[in-house]
Amino acid sequence: MFKTIREDIQSVMERDPAARSKLEVGLLYPGFHAVLMHRLSHALWVRGWKLSARFFSTIARFFTGIEIHPGAVIGRRFVIDHGAGLVIGETSEIGNDVTLYHAVTLGGITPAVDSSSQVNQKRHPTLEDGVIVGSGAQILGSITVGAGARVGANAVALHDIPPGVSVVGIPARVVVPRSATKSSRFAAYGAPDYDAPDPMARAVDGLLEQVATMSARIEDLERQLKNKPAPIPPGHITSEDFNDDKTDDSVKGEKP
Structure with missing residues (x-):
């Protein structure tokens, strides 16, 4: 004791x-x-x-x-x-x-x-x-x-x-x-x-980094879509389909 x-x-x-x-x-x-x-x-x-x-x-x-x-x-x-x-x-x-x-x-x-x-x-x-x-x-x-x-x-x-x-x-x-x-x-x-380090601060910093990364990817995808020509919808007829040579060949059953 x-x-x-x-x-x-x-x-x-x-x-x-x-x-x-x-x-x-x-x-x-x-x-x-x-x-x-x-x-x-x-x-x-x-x-x-x-x-x-x-x-x-x-x-x-x-x-x-x-x-x-x-x-x-x-x-x-x-x-x-x-x-x-x-x-x-x-x-x-x-x-x-x-x-x-x-x-x-x-x-x-x-x-x-x-x-x-x-x-x-x-x-x-x-x-x-x-x-x-x-x-x-x-x-x-x-x-x-x-x-x-x-x-x-x-x-x-x-x-x-x-x-x-x-x-x-x-x-x-x-x-x-x-x-x-x-x-x-x-x-x-x-x-x-x-x-x-504050564990909550670390968690928030990690979320902010992910948001910044996703925002950059979204902006890049938007630029790519903006520079890409619009696709032709199915069944859409263009002016090339009325070319005289193609029309004659189609009437004769020949391939263009």
Whole structure:
């Protein structure tokens, strides 16, 4: 337990440049306080002391503004930065080296009309090792966020997120593929560390290119039709059909 707490403090020092000392983190960081109280309440929860566990988690929420259900499973070196308004649901599972920012929700979206059937059922997300979730992001349902993935601020994730990618938007879309996020460098708020293309902008650009290509082809076809002589309709008689020689040959039954 004490080793885990020391790792939590050291992780805050490594990921938050505003942290001046371990003593400051231990005394004044509400995110660390919430994690510390959760480790205590979770230990009570798994031993069957449910009411006591909920009591300590409620105390933590009152003093920190961070709500972590004591049933949530959280790995080592977990960091909550700022933390106000953060919610982690009962069946959430969080791996090692995960970072969450304020107003993040790890919630469930199953219907509440039959809550008794959902007891002990997996309803909340799983975050694998090294995930970073930016402020205001909502990760909802029994989905998995792959190892090393980054969820940008205010994104809404409703489906599984592959390992190592960065996602943004509503709904969350991949903006940085796995090959571009191999760096182990920490990315605050889950934001890409360089200008990432907007997936909607890319889609619109692709449509505009197709429209321009089709317009050019249509103009070319119009020019070809304009320069091409009009076809003679079937059965149309021209002045050449009344040539004297052709008429005489036709009367005689000879071929012209």
